[in-house]
Amino acid sequence: MQIRFTKMQGAGNDFVVLDETQGRLGLTPAHYRFLADRHFGVGADQILTVRPSPAEGIDFEYVIHNADGGEVEQCGNGARCFARYVRDKGLTTKDTIRVQTLAGVIAPQLTPDGRVTVDMGRPEFDAARVPFDAAGLAPVAQGLGQKWPLALAGSAQDAPVMVAVVSMGNPHAVQLVQDVDTAPVAQTGPLIESHPRFPRRVNAGYLQIVDRGHVRLRVFERGAGETLACGTGACAAVAAGIRLGLLDARVDVQTRGGLLTIAWSGQEADSVFMTGPATLVFDGQIELPDTP
Numbered sequence: 438m439q440i441r442f443t444k445m446q447g448a449g450n451d452f453v454v455l456d457e458t459q460g461r462l463g464l465t466p467a468h469y470r471f472l473a474d475r476h477f478g479v480g481a482d483q484i485l486t487v488r489p490s491p492a493e494g495i496d497f498e499y500v501i502h503n504a505d506g507g508e509v510e511q512c513g514n515g516a517r518c519f520a521r522y523v524r525d526k527g528l529t530t531k532d533t534i535r536v537q538t539l540a541g542v543i544a545p546q547l548t549p550d551g552r553v554t555v556d557m558g559r560p561e562f563d564a565a566r567v568p569f570d571a572a573g574l575a576p577v578a579q580g581l582g583q584k585w586p587l588a589l590a591g592s593a594q595d596a597p598v599m600v601a602v603v604s605m606g607n608p609h610a611v612q613l614v615q616d617v618d619t620a621p622v623a624q625t626g627p628l629i630e631s632h633p634r635f636p637r638r639v640n641a642g643y644l645q646i647v648d649r650g651h652v653r654l655r656v657f658e659r660g661a662g663e664t665l666a667c668g669t670g671a672c673a674a675v676a677a678g679i680r681l682g683l684l685d686a687r688v689d690v691q692t693r694g695g696l697l698t699i700a701w702s703g704q705e706a707d708s709v710f711m712t713g714p715a716t717l718v719f720d721g722q723i724e725l726p727d728t729p
């Protein structure tokens with residue numbers, strides 16, 4: 438079967454975008470893995486699929502698959518690319534688009550400077566809801582936040598890693614580091630991603646605080662490995678940093694692929710807002726292999 442796709446990127450987090458507004462393509466996890474493959478397929482961190490409105494008052498549904506083929510709840514950079522895609526492809530004329538994701542309804546807004554701002558919903562710090570199995574662990578309190586000790590079996594370091602656990606619809610474990618350039622992302626990222634205390638696995642964030650309004654961030658993503666940027670990771674890291682008393686309400690996040698700006702009041706009931714770029718790279722078509 439031959440399919441059309443669009444390649445997009447947001448701060449270097451790259452996507453294959455599929456249009457299912459006129460009907461389902463019927464792809465399997467193996468197809469998503471093939472599309473994400475950088476040698477045999479197109480190459481992407483995630484596959485985004487755009488579907489028609491599932492309900493009154495909602496404009497579209499968009500579905501997210503990681504490079505490993507698994508469907509996931511949320512994707513921040515993807516949300517911005519989704520909004521740019523539906524506008525550039527003439528699927529809507531709206532500036533603010535209400536879209537159903539597995540994690541709930543979010544509202545990307547196209548701004549006059551070409552970037553996209555997304556209301557990403559409220560951060561969830563309750564360990565059980567992240568989900569994080571905190572049984573028998575004693576958190577360290579800091580500001581209004583908490584850091585949990587995470588023992589990493591198979592890691593060169595003896596001391597547990599201290600992580601703030603946050604859900605932005607998808608799970609994140611954020612640790613503070615002195616310098617993201619020397620942080621052991623490749624070594625500890627996979628251990629944290631698959632740590633047994635995270636029953637749905639987790640995205641592992643490494644946060645360097647530059648000052649109260651500027652941070653640097655790397656994220657080892659669940660189901661994709663380290664990416665050049667992770668939008669929900671930026672939201673989770675800044676929300677955690679604000680709760681720990683380390684950051685102000687508006688923070689520029691420098692990732693390896695670009696700059697994201699995150700704003701959050703610090704009130705648990707309030708949404709986190711993310712602003713950043715979203716770029717259409719090229720359109721293409723590809724023959725899918727006969728995979729189950």
Ligand SMILES: N[C@@H](CCC[C@H](N)C(=O)O)C(=O)O
Pocket residue numbers: 450482483503509510511512513514515607608640658659660661664666667668669670
């Ligand atoms: N790159 C995304 C997050 C994609 C999903 C993530 N890997 C997960 O499994 O939760 C972003 O920009 O938020």
